[in-house]
Amino acid sequence: GAGVSQSPSNKVTEKGKDVELRCDPISGHTALYWYRQSLGQGLEFLIYFQGNSAPDKSGLPSDRFSAERTGGSVSTLTIQRTQQEDSAVYLCASSSGLAGNEQYFGPGTRLTVT
């Protein structure tokens, strides 16, 4: 079946603009995660959705970052007023949500802020 998909694969934006990154999880997966991978910071957790529970936003680096998950499926990560330090690969993952189940990662969106 289809894996986790993310769009766009690449995004170049000017400093100060807003961007939206999309994640389509594997059908039926109740848990969805966003991570960021950058040269300076490695792989960092951003936010975690599990079913209808309130998301765990503890990894969001600033209030310019937000995410939503509509209908328990597709998720959008929004970065407002982008800064150069936001340049990174943004990875989405999904899992069945049961303890110990594997997170399946998408290919990522490479964001470049100029």
Next chain:
Amino acid sequence: AQSVTQPDIHITVSEGASLELRCNYSYGATPYLFWYVQSPGQGLQLLLKYFSGDTLVQGIKGFEAEFKRSQSSFNLRKPSVHWSDAAEYFCAVAAGGSDSWGKLQFGAGTQVVVTP
């Protein structure tokens, strides 16, 4: 606070030789432990995981890892490396507990180069 340390940033190994990648964690209880691999231009793929039970776990692609509580380690091994094993390897720990057990904290990664 929990942490994951991969002491080796870069390892070069000859094809056919054995490989061991080190991972140390800091956590109050027994964590859920994972090894992921990221090949160039590819997404992260799970190699293996440890939650409880047998401390030697087998994974895909011929990899295994051993959990050693006394050393807070979860080292990854492969007896004979293939050129296709050239990639970056990440050790990760999950928080545990019912609220956000799935939130992974990753080590900095170890880049593996395989020479002929």
